[in-house]
Amino acid sequence: MPSIDPVAEVVANWQRLPCRPARLRVGLSGGLDSCVLLHVLAGLRDCLGFELQAAHVSHGLVAGSEAWFDTCARLCDALGVELSLSRVQVSRTHPEGLESAAREARRAALDRLGSAMLVLAHHRDDQAETVLFRAVRGAGPHGVAGMRSLDLRGPNPVWRPLLAVPRQALEAYARLHALSWVEDPSNQDLRFSRNFLRHAILPSLNARFPGAGAALARLGRLSAEAIELLDERADEDLSTLCREGQARWALAGWQSLAPARRRNLLRRLLTLAGERPPDEDRLLEMERQLCEAGAGEGRRLPWERVALCAYRGDLWLEAALLPMPSPLYWHGEAQLGWAGGEIRVERGFAVGLSRALLAGRSCEFRPRQGGERLELHPGGPSRSLKNLFQEAGVPPWLRAHLPLLWVDGALAWVAGVGVAAAFRCLPGQEGDVLVWSRMPVAPQT
DSSP states (O other), rough: OOOHHHHHHHHHHHSSSSSSEEEEEEOOOHHHHHHHHHHHHHHHOOOOOOHEEEEEOOOOOOOTGGGHHHHHHHHHHHHEEEEEEOOOOHHHHHHTTHHHHHHHHHHHHHHHTOSSSOOOOOOHHHHHHHHHHHHHTTOHHHHHOOOOOOOOSSSOOOOOTTTSHHHHHHHHHHHHHTTTOOOOGGOOOOTSSHHHHHIIHHHHHHHSSHHHHHHHHHHHHHHHHHHHHHHHHHHHHHHBBBOOTTOOHHHHHHTSSSSHHHEEEEEEHHHHHTOOOOOHHHHHHHHHHSTTTTTOOOOHHHHHHTTEEEEETTEEEEESOOOOOEEEEEEEEEEETTTTTTEEEEESSSSEEEHHHHHSEEEEEEEEOOEEEOOOTTTEEEEEEEHHHHHHTTGGGGGGGEEEEEEETTTEETTTTTEOGGBBOTOOEEEEEEEEOOOOOOOOO
8 A cells, every 4th residue: 555645645635624724733742643743734834824833731641741841842942833831630530531531631721722723643543543432332423433634613623634644654754854752651551442442453453454444544534424414414404493583493393304314403403512412322312302292391401511492392402501590689780690691781761670760779689489479560460470481481490590670579570571560661761671691502503
């Protein structure tokens, strides 16, 4: 099989980028892969026209790893590349293990350095390992698709220009240019799943099936193409079912889709909100609950940092955590924080609460306690908030978190319902319109 030139591969990938970044920041560990990548990019920066930086993240998990920065510094000095150092603490209680925790900590540290395209040195062997690792864990097409060459999710885009280059070609490049690098001893520890696949499984596969690593990497690439088609299908369904001008979708329309399309849409919705897709069992359970006859009466299904919600014919996403609010005095501020959202005050005439009736009185926002009643219309009966919430279409789980305004102990306003008749602004009067925003989670399309 002909050797792949890392320089030619990086140039070809650069030409395929949809837009050319002005600044590249290489994640430099000091290992072979990232040292080769930095050396290649340093040789291309003038002809391709980008600013080049390097960033080393020290997690302190391996004895002696503090010295790795010295290797990075020597290479950067020789190449005339600016180098930054970040130190992170890695959680040892991460649900997906220490490897995942370290990756997330490194990525967060790189993102904190500011705006730039992050360039990572993952190569073809890494891709094969990732595809195999996810496959044996039962991942679907999204997981088997492996790592993306260009990933636009997150605060900074990530570019992996070496995904088609085998590690053997990187070793040859490093020897040719007399590069020095460090070897992470933890990479030999077979207790880590990826190391076990790298050292015990993939070599056996390649011995029995020559080219197995390349085939796995190709499977990842072909799966990624299939995912693009699935995402396009989901985006079409989201567009068709979307309520005009809202981040909400028609529940009945979603229920009418074929099961595979229903699940595809849910995966896409959660992915666009920045969350990883649920596993098959969890996704099937979400689908089952949202398809039940009583789903329109209220369903709230938390997943990671968001929740899938269904109520009265609508399907939407909101933040999974709904903080329980505490009483809050209002002294006329134009904006107040409340339950993860905000209460905003808009001034007007003949609308909202009468400012004259609020002047000099004690105004306090409180959450619902139960048993409250409100008279919405002059001379009309006072009605329970339970009934008013039902008529206003306020989801059951949200009712305990709504702000209620009490003026000298009298209920004057309820978010989602309206102003009490006794405090309503009359024609010609100045008024305050109170609006509570929940800070909903909307997909990033």
